[in-house]
Amino acid sequence: MRAEAAEVLAGLGSDAAPAAVALVKASADEDELVRDWASEAIQHLGPPPANAAGRLVPLLAHPDANAGFWAATLIGRLGEAARRRGEALLAHAEDESLTMAVRERCLLSLDEVGPRPAMKPRLQRLAEDSRRRLAKAAKIPLASLGD
Secondary structure, three states, X not given: OHHHHHHHHHHHHHHHHHHXXXXXXXXXXXXXXXXXXXXXXXXXXXXXXXXXXXXXHHHHHOOOHHHXXXXXXXXXXXXXXXXXXXXXXXXXXXXXXXXXXXXXXXXXXXHHHOOOHHHHHHHHHXXXXXXXXXXXXXXXXXXXXXX
């Protein structure tokens, strides 16, 4: 039944936006079919409602990396409307306990919401990281700040 619900939401495109947080949680479901349909729905969702950002932030550290990845993605899709969530995105990008995919997505989403100048030293440290993928992702919001 959960898989069927996720499949219906996947067919709704942006009309499924009110279910954004539930879909992120479903992307970590124990049932593979639910996870697949939830991910499919999120891919076609567009930005979630602005009031979902605060409920997405705790999901950045979800034990299942799918949920963290999609939470970061959706926060980024909010753009400037989620600028207050930039600090949370950066903190999660710095979190060594998270997967590289989640940390990278947090950095890319930080660029979408707009990094703040005060973040520059922390972004510079990440841009110098020995892990090339993380360093490359950190350089994107860093470049948005300019010199």
